[in-house]
Structure formats: C-alpha cells, structure tokens
Amino acid sequence: MNTQHEHVIIIGSGPAGLTAAIYTARASLAPFVIEGEPSSTSDQPGGQLMLTTEVENFPGFPSGVMGPELMANFRAQAERFGARFLTEKVTRVDFSQRPFRVWVRDTEYTADTIIVSTGARSLMLGLPEESRLIGHGLSTCATCDGFFFRDHHIAVVGGGDSAIEEATFLTKFASKVTLIHRRDEFRASKIMQERAFSNPKIEVLWNHTVTAIHGDTAVTGIEVTNTVDGATSELPVTGVFIAIGHRPNTDLFHGTLDCDENGYLVTEPNSSRTNIEGVFACGDVQDHTYRQAITAAGSGCMAAIDAERWLESQH
C-alpha cells in the first residue's frame, strides 16, 4: 500500500490548528489536518470551544459568537484555501527520522513538517464512580446537559473562568447552583466573579472538595469535604458539572517531544519550534499561561509561518 505523503500534517483542529491550516493553505502547502474524532469531552474536532456557548471576547464579534459556530467558520475558511481534513485520531507518531511518520490505527502518513495542536482536555475529579455516572447527572459539558436540569439543584466544581461561566449559564435552568471551590478565592477574571456574586441563584461553597458522588443509575447527591477542618457534609444535588481545569493532550509525544513538569510541550521562546527540527507546536498543548482562543489562534499563525520558512530553508 502506498503511504500518503504530505508537505504539512496538522494534528488537532482547535483555534491553533485551524489557524495554522488557514495560513499554510494560503501558502499553497495544502495542509492535511487530522482533526480528531467526535467525543463529548473537550478533546474533539474544533477543540474546547465546541463545548461552550457564547464567546464574548473573540475580537471581531462585537455581539459575541457561539463557540461551535466560530469553529465551523475557522474550518470553512481553512477548507476554502485547500486544507484537507481527516476526522480521525492520530494513534502513533515517529519523529525520529524524515519524513516524519504519523499513524491513524494501521494507516501510515508521512510529512515534511508537522504542526502539533492537540490542545488540552478537561480534568475529572478522579473518583471511581465518575465513569458510571457520566451522562447520568455528572457532566463536563454544561451547554450539552444543562437543559435536563430544569428546576434542579446542581453543583459546579471549580474556580476558574470556565467554572463560573458554566455556573452562570446553568442558572438559566437550575433552581439553585452551588459553586464548590477548594480555595477561599476564585482564579476567574473579575468580570466573571462579579457575575457570579450578583446572581441570586448561585451560592458559593468555599474551601470544599467533592469526595463522593452518590447514585446507582443517576446522581442523587454528593459528599463534600471541608479542606480546612476535614469535616464532611452532604449536598442533595442531582447534577454535578466539573470545570476544574485542563490537562494537555501530549500522550502521543511522550519520549519524543520535550514537556515541562506539568506535561505541556516546550517550545523555544518567541517561536513554535519544539526540540525536534521541523516539528512545531501551538495552542493550549504548549501554553499553560494564557489558554485563550485568540492566543491559540495567534500561536497557530506563528507555527504556520515557522513551518513555511523551515520548509523553504530545506531546499
């Protein structure tokens, strides 16, 4: 069987990967985007914005834009200039020789240059009952599942922008939202915090973690533990939404690409270059500081320009 060879393979299709696709496509490099496969976690084609509703801080959209719509536009723009898409997940890579090699199950692809934009996925609490109750009252996607909790009391776990965004969104349906945070202050931006504090349906439970989720076929309540004195108490919620942060999707590259102590890919300062010449990284997979759609898109543009210049230097 002939192996398909590409100038550029882009792994991942959030704002970073699709911006890299737009730029490399316009440079006539006909990028091949292995965009990932559908799932209901943030690890999916289109990336984390596929699980959000209104995006209010992406420049150029004064009245906001829906996350999935924004990503559909990114994709259409890349396609218009000749990007091609494979809706599958990369299962293995070999960057030890050129051309670089990438596998999707048994199918091998080779490329002159690789752009890694695999993003990050939602962290779970790590409780054994999570796998049984996900989709049955336990959720990582408020926009997908909030609708089913009309007039319910639900809990949101986390203290960053996404936790507060979810809590605020869920008040459209829930009778009450308890926001559970392990510290005594939020990481979220001021505007998001003010939104939460001024919402009469949101109650904040500071210094608590969720230590058990009850229910056989659906969530019936949770146990929370006070992080200061260790006391446990029960909360009779029927829905639990998790927004406690993200982990970079770097499993494919362990032992190949350099990672920092948190697992994020390391790129050279002011560039998208990884430790392997010809392999570039952009977006949340290499950024634990900013993690915004706009910064991901910006770094995707950098990766495309770096890849294009590097390809030219090889001739």
Place this chain on the structure above:
Amino acid sequence: MASINLTTSTFDETIGASGVPVVVDFWAEWCGPCKMVAPILDEIATECQGEMTIAKLNVDENPDIAMRYQVMSIPTMIVFNGGEAVHRIVGAKSKSALLEEFGTFLGNSH
C-alpha cells in the same frame, strides 16, 4: 434513505412498527457534540439502509420523550428493537466506534 425526524406524536408508532432496529439520536440545536455526530449518523443511515433506521428526536421540541427515556446528556443514542430500548450510547463517538456499538443489531455485512 436519510435519517428521519421523530416527534412526540410519531415516536411510538414509528418505533413500534419498524421491522428493523431503530437508532434514535436525541439532540438539540445548541449542542456542539450533537452537530459533530449528526453527519456520521447520516452516513450510517445511507450505508445501513434496510438493516437499520436512524431517527432524530429534538429534545427541545419533544422534552416528554427525552424525559420518558431519562435522557440527561446529549447526544444520547438509544437502539430500539421490536419497540424495546435495548442499547444506549451516551456522548459523541467516531464512526468506527458507533458502527461497533450498532454491530450486534445489524446483519453480518458490517
């Protein structure tokens, strides 16, 4: 044949009268993962024509059916065989994963 749309008034009759398994995709306009799985289900509907029917149910417009089957997360896909709910898949999945889930309800050709 592409997938069919079900409503509260057509649901029971369509599911009950079908001679082949029916996969009902519970979805809504505001659900990103639902939009990703929809074109995959359309492809499966065409490929498995005559062996399996793919139907869609909008949970916004038909909340009573969603409630009857205790759907709490979308997309949820429920396989009905002889009018009975026999298998449930929660969350968007790839085409190969879905075909694997549906495999036992199809003939040997898949």
